[in-house]
Amino acid sequence: xxxxxxxxxxxxxxxxxxxxxxxxxxxxxxxxxxxxxxxxxxxxxxxxxxxxxxxxxxxxxxxxxxxxxxxxxxxxxxxxxxxxxxxxxxxxxxxxxxxxxxxxxxxxxxxxxxxxxxxxxxxxxxxxxxxxxxxxxxxxxxxxxxxxxxxxxxxxxxxxxxxxxxxxxxxxxxxxxxxxxxxxxxxxxxxxxxxxxxxxxxxxxxxxxxxxxxxxxxxxxxxxxxxxxxxxxxxxx
Amino acid sequence: xxxxxxxxxxxxxxxxxxxxxxxxxxxxxxxxxxxxxxxxxxxxxxxxxxxxxxxxxxxxxxxxxxxxxxxxxxxxxxxxxxxxxxxxxxxxxxxxxxxxxxxxxxxxxxxxxxxxxxxxxxxxxxxxxxxxxxxxxxxxxxxxxxxxxxxxxxxxxxxxxxxxxxxxxxxxxxxxxxxxxxxxxxxxxxxxxxxxxxxxxxxxxxxxxxxxxxxxxxxxxxxxxxxxxxxxxxxxxxxxxxxxxxxxxxxxxxxx
Numbered sequence: 001x002x003x004x005x006x007x008x009x010x011x012x013x014x015x016x017x018x019x020x021x022x023x024x025x026x027x028x029x030x031x032x033x034x035x036x037x038x039x040x041x042x043x044x045x046x047x048x049x050x051x052x053x054x055x056x057x058x059x060x061x062x063x064x065x066x067x068x069x070x071x072x073x074x075x076x077x078x079x080x081x082x083x084x085x086x087x088x089x090x091x092x093x094x095x096x097x098x099x100x101x102x103x104x105x106x107x108x109x110x111x112x113x114x115x116x117x118x119x120x121x122x123x124x125x126x127x128x129x130x131x132x133x134x135x136x137x138x139x140x141x142x143x144x145x146x147x148x149x150x151x152x153x154x155x156x157x158x159x160x161x162x163x164x165x166x167x168x169x170x171x172x173x174x175x176x177x178x179x180x181x182x183x184x185x186x187x188x189x190x191x192x193x194x195x196x197x198x199x200x201x202x203x204x205x206x207x208x209x210x211x212x213x214x215x216x217x218x219x220x221x222x223x224x225x226x227x228x229x230x231x232x233x234x235x236x237x
Numbered sequence: 238x239x240x241x242x243x244x245x246x247x248x249x250x251x252x253x254x255x256x257x258x259x260x261x262x263x264x265x266x267x268x269x270x271x272x273x274x275x276x277x278x279x280x281x282x283x284x285x286x287x288x289x290x291x292x293x294x295x296x297x298x299x300x301x302x303x304x305x306x307x308x309x310x311x312x313x314x315x316x317x318x319x320x321x322x323x324x325x326x327x328x329x330x331x332x333x334x335x336x337x338x339x340x341x342x343x344x345x346x347x348x349x350x351x352x353x354x355x356x357x358x359x360x361x362x363x364x365x366x367x368x369x370x371x372x373x374x375x376x377x378x379x380x381x382x383x384x385x386x387x388x389x390x391x392x393x394x395x396x397x398x399x400x401x402x403x404x405x406x407x408x409x410x411x412x413x414x415x416x417x418x419x420x421x422x423x424x425x426x427x428x429x430x431x432x433x434x435x436x437x438x439x440x441x442x443x444x445x446x447x448x449x450x451x452x453x454x455x456x457x458x459x460x461x462x463x464x465x466x467x468x469x470x471x472x473x474x475x476x477x478x479x480x481x482x483x484x485x486x487x488x489x490x491x492x493x
Contacts, residue, residue, distance in 0.1 A: 051398065053394060053397070053398065068398075068399075069398050071394075071395060073391060075391050075395035076395075077392060077395075077396075077409065077410065077413070079413045088396060089399030089400050092396075092399060092401050092402065092405055138398075141399060
């Protein structure tokens with residue numbers, strides 16, 4: 001997939017005080033883009049604006065294709081099984097019968113969910129299984145752009161590894177253009193091709209770093225340096 | 238839980254149960270004291286009266302009262318669901334529902350009974366049902382409107398992000414989210430419905446526990462009044478403890 005899949009231009013957003021100021025960035029086709037920044041700087045708001053769940057006060061967002069989003073808190077309906085949760089979007093788009101069953105089964109197994117996982121209600125499933133179900137719920141609609149909000153937060157090492165493997169498999173197979181917002185650099189940086197480093201609130205893009213060709217140690221070093229630089233500049237570090 | 242914590246919790250439970258037994262003994266003591274003045278029959282006399290009643294005599298009256306209460310409550314529940322759903326979308330209906338609740342809430346069961354009996358006639362089966370509907374409506378409507386606005390905005394956003402339409406949001410998130418609150422409201426509402434239906438039956442009905450209470454009163458049969466009152470208390474408590482409370486508990490687990 002070539003070309004720019006998602007472009008954020010000069011976005012400004014305020015909730016009683018400015019949260020995002022003049023933020024511009026883009027996501028190329030087939031790329032995994034990371035967004036990092038200090039806690040509470042506005043990363044999630046930016047992701048929600050990218051998804052179209054929030055409108056910018058100024059600026060614009062251009063999307064070249066369907067967007068799927070996975071929220072940090074899973075947000076699965078507790079009264080439905082994981083299967084029913086994964087199938088939700090398909091039902092809303094009028095897809096039923098064999099096509100629905102096939103898609104739910106295919107995308108669930110793609111993220112590593114078994115039939116017995118899918119028969120569980122969210123309260124009975126582990127954190128990792130719930131996160132995978134939330135990912136499958138977004139993937140069954142076959143989006144061209146995937147947005148992940150803190151996908152590794154709250155998961156144990158085993159669940160994080162398993163989710164990372166599932167994501168790697170999806171990217172290798174489908175080259176899905178993805179934006180990941182995360183403060184867990186050790187989890188994010190091995191996956192990302194590029195990162196944008198945001199300043200503390202109100203968030204601006206402080207730096208854009210191309211990570212391709214760097215080993216993990218170098219990636220960590222470069223992003224940590226950038227974060228330290230912006231924190232010391234803003235006086236919060 | 239630690240051992241100390243478990244003991245404290247057990248002590249709390251024992252004290253709570255003792256409080257419940259004390260309340261029953263307190264009511265019984267008041268009754269015995271009142272009967273000592275000779276103005277009321279005592280518990281032994283009333284229980285003897287109760288035991289002398291034939292099941293074929295009691296069952297139709299209990300069923301009639303249950304029918305009036307459940308039908309009236311169902312009407313108010315249905316009206317509340319429709320108004321609650323529309324209030325969720327239309328400010329005009331929200332204002333209408335609020336004002337209707339206030340008016341109905343300020344009107345006593347006695348007034349409703351008299352007006353409906355005068356309008357529909359003593360022999361009509363409708364007044365007890367409509368009185369129950371009118372009296373329970375404000376409580377059920379208020380609970381329904383608040384239950385329908387209690388849905389988690391995060392879940393609403395999640396279903397919206399996968400293409401849910403407003404009707405999907407209502408049936409998939411808003412309605413299921415409100416189940417525990419609706420169950421609690423139904424528990425209170427049905428209890429109220431039973432107590433209200435006997436008032437309405439006393440004024441305009443040819444049957445039911447309320448009718449039997451007023452009939453015994455008109456015949457100066459004090460033991461009959463108290464015996465039928467005990468039937469009503471048993472009915473309210475039985476329905477609450479054996480049916481409504483377990484259902485409410487089950488509904489609470491729905492969202493976990």
